[in-house]
Amino acid sequence: MKTIAALEARLGALHERTRETPLFNPVFQLSLDLSRALEGGEISLDDMAALVAQLECEGLNNRAGKLRKLLAPPADEPGALAGDQTDFEAFREQWERPQLHAVFTAHPTFLLAPGQTAAVAEAASATATIDKTRCAAPPAREPVTLAYEHSEAMAAMARAQDARDAIVARLLDEARSRWPGNWQSFRPLPFRFASWVGYDMDGRTDIGWHTSIAFRLLEKAARLARYTASLEGFDPAHPLLDTLRPATAFAQARAQDFAQDLSGAEALAAAANRLTDHSPDNLLSLKPLIAALETEAEAAAPDRATLLLTLAAAMRADGLGMGWIHFRVNAKQLHNAIRRRLPEGEVIDLASKGALATLRRMVEDTRPLRTNFAALATESSTAIRQFIAMAQIIRHIDADAPIRMLVAECEQPATVLAALYFARLFGVEGKVDVSPLFETETALEHGGRFLDALLAEPAYRDYARKRGRVAIQTGFSDAGRFVGQIPASLAIERLQGRLAEAMAANGLSDVAALVFNTHGESMGRGAHPASLRDRLEWPLSPWARRRFARAGIRLEPEVSFQGGDGYLFFARPELALATLTRIADLRPAETDLTAPADPFYHRTDISLDFYRAIKEYQGDFLASRTYSRAVTAFGLGLLNPTGSRVSRRQSDINADREMSLRQIRAIPHNAILQQLGYPVNVIAGIGSAADSNREEIAALLVESPRGRQILRLALTANAVASIKTVAAFGELFNSAYWASRTYRGTEDHLAASCAALAEYLVGDDRTGVFRRLASRLRIDALKFHRLTDLLPEDGPAGDREAVRRRIGVLQALRLALLQHMFLKVVSAPAFSRANDISRRDVIEMVLTLRVDEALAQLRRAFPVRVPGPRDFPLDEASDYPDGGEEGYGAIERDFMTPIARANDLSLRISTAIANEFGAHG
Structure with a gap:
């Protein structure tokens, strides 16, 4: 052991014993074996820590392997950026507009300590594994602050810029070799x-206007x-440089x-005046510098011209x-702001056609107002403050x-007109x-009508x-948890198609469609794990791309x-270059109009019913008291803090029992599902949706490229899922288990x-809740396996089984640690009620993993050192207390x-499990 x-x-x-006893739970039994050994002195917490450390290392190596595999080009994709293009104008058209806009956000997924991130990145960049010294448990981390998130975003963006420079130089060299007469x-x-770190006010009150201004100047x-260093590098x-150097110093x-x-x-006045005094060192546009560099390149030697043009x-x-x-901002913030600008006595319902007419008139009639930093500093409305900033x-x-x-929770066209009004006003x-x-x-259900209007x-x-x-902007995080990841992706895809239709119908084919898909790095938030091609096509499918292309x-x-999690792709120069090169090879801004039609979009008699059935199944989960109670059974106590936007804990002792799923954001929701052992919002419902028409659905999924993509996501999620683990968590709260554990005198x-x-x-x-949830998941899983039995084998099962076994051991170790915590807290001496906190309250805190709060109360009741005579500067001596x-x-x-x-070991296990899943939440 x-x-x-x-x-x-x-x-x-x-x-193997499940063959004899179907209800037997191997994960919980292993946890009992470990618990008995721990409580009996056969193993210690030090021994447990050594086991956790080894599994942490395997998890980090597995994470590195996933990243390495994702960025490795397949053998059938040669990766020549220029392809077989022979026409210079076509080549220019292809590469003079972005293949992709990449946004570096501050989503709270800073799970790994800096040393762990560096170790994973280094291992992913090579073929070596992470050694034990690099896997050592990190020291206690400082809280993840907004400043830390911003510095990490900037470092990732800097490496992305260097990688893009390398790709640009490569494209220029290619053009020079093919079209020597006009490549310059x-x-x-x-x-x-782009980045929104420090500019995202949705759900935050801790970012001041001056923070955003300071970050932008930084x-x-x-x-x-x-820019200065690049230019100095080839021409000191x-x-x-006489323009760039003082401009840099001024901005600093x-x-x-x-x-x-x-x-x-x-x-405030001093800072503002120094910025706004029209100093010649305050560079406000790069257009003259760009023109000068490009003009110089026309007459320069080829190698120097490439450097100048890059x-x-x-x-x-x-x-x-x-x-x-x-x-x-949030739509509600815009709604509150626009009400302040309505004509006196006028009230509008933003969902009404009258609101559109009113706002249309306001947009047409408004005249810009001048603003300054004093107006910014004194403005109380978040939305207006953003526009002034x-x-x-x-x-x-x-x-x-x-x-x-970006306008979150935007469900009314009038909200966009309100934003246009403020844009014009300022x-x-x-x-x-x-x-x-x-x-x-x-928003997804009514998005088509929204866009039409x-x-x-x-x-x-x-x-x-x-x-x-x-x-x-289409979001996969909240959509994935409230609609289910597969129905959400298909609904978003249809919405994108509706955008192409609406643009064409309203004479807007001559402008671009910028579609921002905010998916995360986990399966439950829209990141397809099978390949980089799948990752790019899952949020913006070839079908949706063709809709735009056909509309011109x-x-x-x-x-x-x-x-x-996202910054790992740019954690080292080699990774950044591999990431952007693979994306450039795949060309997500383009599409093949000659590709064969995908039957998924033509056999809508099957695919639409399949989609609706999964969506309905996922919706039932969201409305289910059983699901809500299971997900919130431990509050957020299974999770490490991973961002500057700290998840708020309830102050009431019993608040976790009544916590709503809507109080938990998408990332912690998905992270809890990972820790409980089953990514419900990815897998659940597929088997049940296919049950009544299994053969036809199986045939469609195999025949359809989109269908196979859905299957790859579901099968990858299923490979790390364990319903037995879900049930095992419920047994922690089984009164009969605890009453029977020592029944035969063994402990x-x-x-x-x-x-x-x-x-x-x-x-x-909670025991009943987890049992009911596990039963429901098991019924659906049986139907899912009947569906996959009709599908071709998707690859070797050896690695999957090893990963499942490793996750099972991690879960058993944690369950044993949780039992140790439960046993210790009920064994602690009673203390008198203080600050309205009783011993029973402290026990409930531990059972819901509010461990820090519980320990604070225990240490208040049982201080290690009590005040004594030496704490008082008296001249007279005392022999007491002796x-x-x-x-x-x-x-x-x-x-x-x-x-x-x-508890510390339990949270380290949480990190190891997230690494096996490939991302946090």
Whole structure:
């Protein structure tokens, strides 16, 4: 029981017993074996820590292997960026517009410590495995702050920029070799980058306006420094350096100004005036520099021309920042703001046609207002503040780069017109792309009508033509948890098709469609794990791309790389180059109009029914008290903190029992499903949806490229799923288990503790909840397996079984640790009620994994050291107390420290399990 091999062998033997007893649970039995060994002194927490450390290392290596495999080009894809293109103008058309916009977000997925991230990235870049010293448990991490997230985003973007430069130089060299007479007129722009770290206000109140301004100035300074370094690298005496160097210093100084405390009027005025005094060092546009570099390149030697054009391409792509920026607000914030601007006494219902007429008139009649930093500092409305901040950025930091305004939970066309009104009011209409987010079930269901109504508005059409694009955002996180990942992807796909139809119907085929698909890195949030091709096609399918192409609409695809998980693709220069090269090879902005029709979209009598049945099944889960209670049974206590937006814990002791699924964001929701052992929102419903028409659905899924893509996602998720694990968690709360554990005298030393737990849990509902959930999942899984029995084998099962066995051992170890915590807390001495917290409350805290709170209460009741005479500066001596000033050191040692250590190991197991799944949440 002290080696992983022994535990895996034992788990394998226990699995065989399910043939005799179908209800037998191998995972829970292994946890009982471990628990008995731990409580009996045969193994220690140190031994458990050694086992966890080894499994952590295997998880990190597995994570690195997944990333390496994802970025490796298949043998049948040669990867020549230029392809067989023979026409220079066609080549220019292909590469002078982005194949992809990549957005680096601050989603809370910073699960790995910096050393772990570096180890995974290094291993993914080579064929070596991570050694034990690199896998060592990281020291206690500092909280993940917004500043840390921003610095990580900027570092990832810098490596992405370097990789893009390498691709641009490669394209220029290719053009030079093929078209030597006119290659210097080639202006490659294969990728754009953006970030919303520090600009996303949806659900946040901890980001001040000055934070966004300071970050934008910091980004400007960093990018100018990188442009300067690039130019110095091949010409240290270039005359443009006389512009770039002082501009860099000016931006750095102003970034420091806005990073200070600006709560006082004088401090704000000083910082603002230094930025807005029209200093010649405040570079606001790169257009003159780009023109100078390109003009020089026309007469330069080929190698120097390539360097000049590569730098000019970087400037054209990024502007005066590390990339473009995305502000984000919630539709409700816009609604509250627009009500302040309505004519006196006028009230509108934003869902009504009257609202559209009112807002249409307001957009037409409005005249821009001047603003300054005082207006920004004193504005109380979040939405208005964002527009004023954009105006200041465009006026005083970067006059060229457009800014995206993402509107979350946007379900009414009037909301977009409200945003247009504020864009015009503050003079930024020509630089801001308003992008409604379609993610909720309601938004996806009614999104087609939304787009029809919005694009029929003359004010919006004029605005779209002015901007040169229609921008929308489709989200896979909340859609995936409320609709189910597969139905959500298919609903988003249909919405994208409706956008192409609406643009064509309203005469907007001459502008681009910018479709921002905000998926995460996990299966449950829209990242397809099978290949990079699948990853790019899952959120924006070939079918959807063809809809735009047939309408003559240029497509601008955009995806997000979310937080620590997403930044792994850019954690090293080699990874960044591999990531962008593979994306460029796959050309997500293009489509093949000659490809054979996919039967999935023509056999709608089968595929639509299949979609609706899965959606209905997933909807039943969302409405189910059983599912909600199971997911919230431990609150968020199974999860590590992974971002600056901390998940709020309820203050009431019993709040977790009543926690709604809608109180849990998509990332922690999916992360809890990973930890419980079954990605419900990916797999559940497929088997049941196919049950009545299994043969026909199986045939369609095999025949259809989209169908096979769905299967690859479901089968990958199923390979790491375990319904037995779901059921095992419920047994922790089984009063009969605890009452019977010492029944035959095998653990007499635990008799009192087990009896106390049995009595405490006699009315607890969680055992029944997990059993009902497991039963429902099992019925659906049986139907899923009947479906997959009709499908061809998808590959060797050896690796899958090894991963499942490893996850099973991790889960058994954690269940044993949780039992250790439960036994310790009920064995701790009673204490008098204080601060309205009783001993029973502390037990409930541990049972819902609010361990830090429980330990704080125990340490308040049993301090290790109590005040004594030496704490008082008295002249008179005292011989009493003669027993010293020790407090409850033994209680700390015997109860609190073991609980803390077990909880720490449990959270390390959470990281290891997330690595086996390939992402956090």
